[in-house]
Amino acid sequence: MPAMSADQIDAGLQSLTGWSRAGNAIAKEYRFANFRAAVAFLVRVGFEAEQRDHHPEIFNVYNRVTITLSTHDAGGVTDKDFDLARAIDTVAD
């Protein structure tokens, strides 16, 4: 699976909300009511990641969680990242 070009990534991002290109990755910051809501979200993200054997970078401070997605083997962003991004948006709702 080849890495997408910047133009391909930007085109893909049109179908998502709140995601942006971050170097060779895509990223989004989520905000929750409090820390325990953020941890609950991380657990659900964990199940989505394991199901796909595709794992995000996760950064959490209190009620904020930043998710960064890229495909290590491809050296950039692939469809796998967009698929996981959509799944994460679903569990965040």
Next chain:
Amino acid sequence: MPAMSADQIDAGLQSLTGWSRAGNAIAKEYRFANFRAAVAFLVRVGFEAEQRDHHPEIFNVYNRVTITLSTHDAGGVTDKDFDLARAIDTVAD
């Protein structure tokens, strides 16, 4: 609760394993067998944090988790951070 001096922090770190001073904070990287072990650890860290109403910065990539602790209200490291560090070491074992 006043922030500790760098010397006080270094003295406190003598009683911990794997923690180091990171600017105005203390930090440690944990490695686990796999991603799901890392997520299970994050959940346990979450309970320790909520119990103390004191929250870490968490960074996770696959089986690696970096925990960074500081006391925002004090603008640096306090006993609260050492207390949480010890609790996190206990759940990591």
